[in-house]
Amino acid sequence: MSKPYKINNIEIEINNDDDIKSTAAAATKKKKNATTTKTKVSTKTTTPLTSLTRLAWTLTTAFILICILIELSALSSSSLHLTSATATATNDDDDGFDENDGEDDKISSDKSESNIATGTSTAPTTTTSNNPTLPQQPSSSSSASSTKDHDATALTDSDSYKSSFSMNEILQLKPSDLPPPFLFNDFGSPTSISIDVENENENEIKQSKEEEKKEETTTTTTTTGITKIIKILPGSIMQQNIAASKELFESKLYVLPDFMPRDTVKEILTLLRGHENMTIANGYQSIALNEDPDPVDAMTSQRIFLDDDSNNRSPKQSTIEQIQLRQKLKLLMDPYKDIMTLFLRKWYSDKCGKDNRKCTPCYTFLRRYRGGERRGNVPHHDSMSYISVVISLSDYDTEYQGGLYVSSKNSERNYIKLNRGDAVVHQWDLHHGVHVLDENIHGDTSERWSWIFWTRDSDTCDDHSKEWYKDCADDGNPSCMYLRATNEGTDEGRIKWNEKASNAGDALASVKLGYAYLKLLPSDIVSYDVKKAESLFLKAIRSSNEPDGHYALASLYLKQVTHQIQNSISMIKEQNNGDDRQIKMKIMDVLKKGLISPKLINAIGHLEEAAKCGHMFAQFNLGIVHLYGYGRSYRSGDGNGNGNTDPNMAGMWFEASGLPEGYIVKSMHSNSIGKKEEAESFQQKAYTLGYGSPWRQMARERAGSGGSSGAKLNLQWPPIPSGQIPQEF
Ligand SMILES: O=C(O)CCC(=O)C(=O)O
Numbered sequence: 001m002s003k004p005y006k007i008n009n010i011e012i013e014i015n016n017d018d019d020i021k022s023t024a025a026a027a028t029k030k031k032k033n034a035t036t037t038k039t040k041v042s043t044k045t046t047t048p049l050t051s052l053t054r055l056a057w058t059l060t061t062a063f064i065l066i067c068i069l070i071e072l073s074a075l076s077s078s079s080l081h082l083t084s085a086t087a088t089a090t091n092d093d094d095d096g097f098d099e100n101d102g103e104d105d106k107i108s109s110d111k112s113e114s115n116i117a118t119g120t121s122t123a124p125t126t127t128t129s130n131n132p133t134l135p136q137q138p139s140s141s142s143s144a145s146s147t148k149d150h151d152a153t154a155l156t157d158s159d160s161y162k163s164s165f166s167m168n169e170i171l172q173l174k175p176s177d178l179p180p181p182f183l184f185n186d187f188g189s190p191t192s193i194s195i196d197v198e199n200e201n202e203n204e205i206k207q208s209k210e211e212e213k214k215e216e217t218t219t220t221t222t223t224t225g226i227t228k229i230i231k232i233l234p235g236s237i238m239q240q241n242i243a244a245s246k247e248l249f250e251s252k253l254y255v256l257p258d259f260m261p262r263d264t265v266k267e268i269l270t271l272l273r274g275h276e277n278m279t280i281a282n283g284y285q286s287i288a289l290n291e292d293p294d295p296v297d298a299m300t301s302q303r304i305f306l307d308d309d310s311n312n313r314s315p316k317q318s319t320i321e322q323i324q325l326r327q328k329l330k331l332l333m334d335p336y337k338d339i340m341t342l343f344l345r346k347w348y349s350d351k352c353g354k355d356n357r358k359c360t361p362c363y364t365f366l367r368r369y370r371g372g373e374r375r376g377n378v379p380h381h382d383s384m385s386y387i388s389v390v391i392s393l394s395d396y397d398t399e400y401q402g403g404l405y406v407s408s409k410n411s412e413r414n415y416i417k418l419n420r421g422d423a424v425v426h427q428w429d430l431h432h433g434v435h436v437l438d439e440n441i442h443g444d445t446s447e448r449w450s451w452i453f454w455t456r457d458s459d460t461c462d463d464h465s466k467e468w469y470k471d472c473a474d475d476g477n478p479s480c481m482y483l484r485a486t487n488e489g490t491d492e493g494r495i496k497w498n499e500k501a502s503n504a505g506d507a508l509a510s511v512k513l514g515y516a517y518l519k520l521l522p523s524d525i526v527s528y529d530v531k532k533a534e535s536l537f538l539k540a541i542r543s544s545n546e547p548d549g550h551y552a553l554a555s556l557y558l559k560q561v562t563h564q565i566q567n568s569i570s571m572i573k574e575q576n577n578g579d580d581r582q583i584k585m586k587i588m589d590v591l592k593k594g595l596i597s598p599k600l601i602n603a604i605g606h607l608e609e610a611a612k613c614g615h616m617f618a619q620f621n622l623g624i625v626h627l628y629g630y631g632r633s634y635r636s637g638d639g640n641g642n643g644n645t646d647p648n649m650a651g652m653w654f655e656a657s658g659l660p661e662g663y664i665v666k667s668m669h670s671n672s673i674g675k676k677e678e679a680e681s682f683q684q685k686a687y688t689l690g691y692g693s694p695w696r697q698m699a700r701e702r703a704g705s706g707g708s709s710g711a712k713l714n715l716q717w718p719p720i721p722s723g724q725i726p727q728e729f
C-alpha cells in the first residue's frame with residue numbers, strides 16, 4: 001500500500017514498508033552526519049506546484065538528503081583509498097562450473113582464488129538493454145573472415161571506438177536508439193552424421209521416432225537397433241584478438257536443427273507452464289525455479305537442475321509435486337540427453353570419445369528468460385564445461401526475440417535464430433551470452449526456455465579443465481591465457497597470465513588488471529596506480545570497445561571529479577574563514593561547474609558507450625544522469641535546480657537496465673506520476689529479481705557487473721548544486 005513518509009521535512013510516497021525502513025535509516029544516518037556539520041549549504045525543500053510531479057519523482061528517488069554539504073574536508077583523498085580497500089575485501093567471487101557461474105562449490109572449492117583470477121573468470125560484460133547490439137555491428141558478423149575484417153577496420157577507426165567526449169555528444173542516447181539484434185548467419189555447408197542408438201534406449205527412442213515420422217524422418221531402424229540422423233550446420237566465429245596478431249583463433253559452433261521433435265517440446269512446455277501456448281500460460285510457471293542468486297549477475301537465477309537435487313536451491317523444490325514434475329520431465333528429456341551424448345562422443349571422437357575420458361553431461365538444467373524479469377546471461381565462456389549444449393524450447397520471433405548470441409568481443413552480439421527443438425553445440429572456447437528482448441514480434445512479453453548441458457571429458461565427471469587452456473595459452477591464444485589465469489594458484493600466476501592475455505589483445509584481462517591497479521580486485525603484487533589503471537581501461541576500449549572498460553573509466557573519472565570538488569570546497573572553507581554567505585556562494589559555483597566538468601562529461605560519454613553494448617550498470621547510471629541533471633548546464637529554473645533533469649528519460653534507462661534496482665526506481669517514478677498499477681508491476685519485477693532479499697546487495701558486490709567483478713553499481717557521483725547526491729542501492 002502506498003504510504004506518505006516524511007524525511008527531513010520532505011513528504012514522499014513509498015510503496016513498501018522495507019523501503020520505508022531503509023529510507024528512514026538512510027535519512028537518519030545522513031541526518032547524523034549533518035548535525036556534525038560546521039558549514040551548511042542549505043538545500044531547498046519547498047516544492048513549487050508547477051514542478052510537483054518532477055519533484056516528487058526526484059525526491060522519491062533521490063531521497064538521500066545530503067541536502068546539506070557536510071564537513072566536506074572529512075571526505076578527503078584517504079576516503080577514496082578506503083573505499084577501494086573495502087571493495088577489495090568484499091570482492092570474493094565463487095568459482096564454478098561455468099566460467100561465470102559459481103554455484104558449484106564441489107567443483108571448485110578454492111574461494112581464495114576469488115581475486116583477480118575469479119574476477120577474470122567470472123565472465124565478460126553484462127547483457128540487457130532493450131536492443132542491445134552496437135550501432136557499428138559488422139554487416140556480416142560471424143564468419144571467420146568477416147569478423148576478421150571488422151576487427152581490423154574498427155581498430156583503425158577512432159570514431160567507432162571513442163575514448164573522449166564533448167558536451168554536445170552526450171545525453172541524446174535513448175534505450176530505443178539501440179539497434180535490433182543482429183543475426184548470426186555465417187554457417188558452412190550443412191552436413192549430417194548417423195548415430196546408432198544403443199539398445200537400452202530403444203524403447204524411448206522408438207517412441208520419439210513415431211513422433212518424428214509425423215514431421216520429418218530423421219530416424220531409421222536397422223537390424224541392430226535404431227539409427228538417428230543428425231543434421232548439422234557448422235559455424236565459426238573469430239575469437240578476441242589484436243589486429244596485429246599473426247595468428248588468428250576461431251571458435252566453432254554447430255547448430256542441430258530440429259534435434260528434438262516439436263511434439264516433445266510441446267509436452268515439456270505444458271509441464272513447465274501449464275500450457276504449451278505462451279499467451280495462454282501468460283507468464284505462469286508450474287515448476288519452481290531456483291530463487292538463489294546467480295553468481296554471475298547476483299539476480300535470481302531462475303533455473304532448475306534436472307539431474308542433481310543438491311543443485312536445486314529453492315526450498316519449494318522439495319515438495320512432492322515438484323519432484324514428480326521433474327520426474328515427468330526427465331522421462332521426456334532423458335532419451336534426448338542420451339542421443340546427444342552419443343552424438344558428442346562421435347562428433348568430438350578425437351577429443352572426448354575414448355577410454356575413460358568420454359564426453360559426459362554432468363549438469364543439465366532448464367533456464368527461463370522473460371521480458372521484464374531475467375532477460376539474459378552476461379557474455380561468458382563456459383570455462384568449466386568441455387562441451388556445452390543448448391536446446392531451445394521456444395520459437396524465435398513468435399515467442400521471443402534475441403536469445404543466445406555468440407561474439408568475438410563483449411561489444412558485439414550475433415544472435416542465433418533458434419526455434420523449438422533446435423540445438424547448439426560448442427566448446428568452452430566459444431564466447432557467448434543471452435539477451436532476450438522484452439517483447440516478441442507480436443509485441444507481447446517475450447519468453448524463452450532453454451535446456452542446457454554442461455559436459456566434461458570424463459566418464460565420471462572429473463574436472464580436467466586445467467588441461468584445456470594450458471597448451472593453447474602457451475601457443476599464444478588470448479582467450480586461453482585469460483582463462484588460464486583463473487586456474488592459477490598464485491597471485492603471481494594470475495597477474496602473469498592476465499598480463500599476457502591483455503598484451504595479446506584480451507580486453508577483459510586489461511580491465512581486470514586495471515581494477516587490480518585500483519585495488520578493487522585483491523592482489524598483493526600490484527600496487528595502487530591510477531595512471532596504469534586508466535591506460536589499461538583505455539587499451540581495452542581502443543582494442544575492443546570493451547563495455548567494462550568504458551564503465552571502469554567512467555567510474556574512475558567520477559571518483560576524480562568528486563575528489564576534486566571536495567578539495568575545492570575544503571579550500572573555499574579555509575580561505576573564507578567563517579564567512580558563511582561567501583562560502584555558500586562559492587561552493588554553489590563549484591558544484592554548478594562540476595555538473596559539466598570535462599571529466600564528468602567524459603564519464604557520461606563512456607557510460608553511454610557501455611550502455612550501447614548492453615552494460616546494465618551503465619544503463620542504470622544513465623538513469624541517474626538524467627534524473628539528477630549531470631552533464632547539463634545548471635539552470636536555476638524553479639529554484640530547485642529542476643528544469644535541467646529529464647525524469648522520463650531517466651525512467652526509460654532505469655527500466656532498460658533490467659536490474660532489480662532499476663525496476664524499483666522505475667516503480668517509484670510510475671508511482672509519482674500516478675500510475676499505480678505500473679508501479680506495482682515494476683515493484684514486483686524488482687522483488688522477483690532479488691531486490692530487498694538478504695543476499696542481493698552482497699552478491700552484487702561479489703559479482704560486479706558480471707563482466708568485471710571490480711565494478712560497482714553505485715558510482716561516486718558528485719553532489720548536484722542542491723547538495724543532493726544519488727541514493728546508493
Ligand atoms: O540459455 C541459453 O541459451 C544459454 C545459457 C548459457 O550460456 C549458460 O547457462 O551457460
Ligand SMILES: [Fe+2]
Pocket residue numbers: 098380381382388432
Ligand atoms: Fe554458457
